[in-house]
Amino acid sequence: MNKSSQSLSLAQKLHQQMIQLRRDFHMNPEVGFDVQRTAGIVAKELQKLNLTVKTNVGKTGVVADLTIPGATKWIALRADMDALPMDELNDVPYKSQVKLRAHMCGHDAHTAMLIGAANILSNIRNELKVNVRFIFQPNEEQLPGGAPAMIQDGVLENIDEIYALHVWPTLPVGQYGICVGPAMAIPDTFEITITGRGGHAATPHLAIDPIVIAAEIIQSFQNIISRQIDPLQSAVLTITQIHAGTAYNVIPDTCILRGTVRTFDKKVEQQIKQKMEQILNHITAMHQAKADMNYIHGYPVTYNDHALAHKAKDIAATLVGENNIDFPAQKMMGGEDFAYYAEKIKGCYIHLGCRNEAKGFTRMVHDPRFDLDEECLIYGAALHAELILKNS
Ligand code: NI
Numbered sequence: 001m002n003k004s005s006q007s008l009s010l011a012q013k014l015h016q017q018m019i020q021l022r023r024d025f026h027m028n029p030e031v032g033f034d035v036q037r038t039a040g041i042v043a044k045e046l047q048k049l050n051l052t053v054k055t056n057v058g059k060t061g062v063v064a065d066l067t068i069p070g071a072t073k074w075i076a077l078r079a080d081m082d083a084l085p086m087d088e089l090n091d092v093p094y095k096s097q098v099k100l101r102a103h104m105c106g107h108d109a110h111t112a113m114l115i116g117a118a119n120i121l122s123n124i125r126n127e128l129k130v131n132v133r134f135i136f137q138p139n140e141e142q143l144p145g146g147a148p149a150m151i152q153d154g155v156l157e158n159i160d161e162i163y164a165l166h167v168w169p170t171l172p173v174g175q176y177g178i179c180v181g182p183a184m185a186i187p188d189t190f191e192i193t194i195t196g197r198g199g200h201a202a203t204p205h206l207a208i209d210p211i212v213i214a215a216e217i218i219q220s221f222q223n224i225i226s227r228q229i230d231p232l233q234s235a236v237l238t239i240t241q242i243h244a245g246t247a248y249n250v251i252p253d254t255c256i257l258r259g260t261v262r263t264f265d266k267k268v269e270q271q272i273k274q275k276m277e278q279i280l281n282h283i284t285a286m287h288q289a290k291a292d293m294n295y296i297h298g299y300p301v302t303y304n305d306h307a308l309a310h311k312a313k314d315i316a317a318t319l320v321g322e323n324n325i326d327f328p329a330q331k332m333m334g335g336e337d338f339a340y341y342a343e344k345i346k347g348c349y350i351h352l353g354c355r356n357e358a359k360g361f362t363r364m365v366h367d368p369r370f371d372l373d374e375e376c377l378i379y380g381a382a383l384h385a386e387l388i389l390k391n392s
Helices: 006-013 015-027 036-047 107-123 147-152 210-228 266-286 306-320 338-344 376-389
Strands: 052-057 061-066 074-080 131-137 161-172 176-178 181-184 186-195 235-244 254-263 290-296 302-304 346-355
Touching: 006 015, 006 107, 006 376, 015 036, 015 107, 015 376, 036 052, 036 061, 036 107, 036 131, 061 107, 061 147, 074 107, 074 338, 074 376, 107 131, 107 161, 107 376, 131 147, 147 338, 161 176, 161 306, 161 338, 161 376, 176 306, 186 210, 186 266, 210 235, 210 254, 210 266, 235 266, 254 266, 266 290, 302 306, 302 338, 302 346, 306 346, 306 376, 338 346, 346 376
Parallel strands: 074 131, 074 161, 161 346
Antiparallel strands: 052 061, 061 131, 176 346, 181 302, 186 254, 186 290, 235 254
8 A cells, every 4th residue: 555645644643533433423413404513523623723614504404614825726525424323233333323323335434534534635725736626415315315405505506526435345445446438326205005905814804915015016027127128228226114903813004114225327217117117007007006116316426537537537546546446347236426516517426446355344324233444434525635746
């Protein structure tokens, strides 16, 4: 590993401070737009750095500007601050202290490393040739996302390029991954209520059993991806919840299915939704039942600008060498509200390796046992800083 770069050694000096911040956020996770505590700490840290800090942007976001005399170009660096509504199952000293709240997507690390980068860049502001905007946003994890509210409040005004890092548990710490073009999918969600007719479990002929109908629907849905979508397109349809019934001997009146559809193409997205509707109509008609679907369209495709992706790769290579960069990285079926920024201006979303098998950090994000190798904070802060330093 090449640690000779200035940004890496400056990030190294801030490592303990970034770890402290990350662990504090980790122990006190907040979700959605309710990230007041986290945002308060972010604002306090940024104010120490002699930056122009704005709070309550996009409801509870924080934005700080580092203005360089004579510079005309503006680059934005973005971190998300929200946790997930779930319990952490790790047994670590910095375990989440809040029930049903946990930083299982690493946004605690994103926030800490962007504060680290702000620290580095404000200390070497004499060397910079571009203005920098640090964006800390709430509510990445749930629709409608936090990015639209931030954009509405003007965070992209004057901005030429925007970058974000996300911790990536499939990549070892000290490596980066960068997609060219599409990086993350359109993450739609749906809820289907199947209404039959409840009755006694012993007299199914007098009832309309929504559970058996649900089973038929779930089976038929599998045919959409495997038999009806062009195999060269990427698509996922997953049922993640099924809820029905309260007793051993009662056929319930309704059965609720929830799940997600992931695509990279609006046409494929539309095609899947239509096929789902057809299947619901036909199967329920066959059984004199009915189905109502509430289908919610997710974030747009997260798109990495080609030129920015190549530039980010070259800059990252100065930190860790070309052979430590997965480029072009494989796109992924996850969704990300960074898509909204990258839809408006040139953007690049970068995977930051956080895996360390020897230390046992191997779990995927959103796993209740996800954790990361905190060495990645150094590589995160350093790359944020280099993206500014090497840009002109
Ligand atoms: Ni995330």
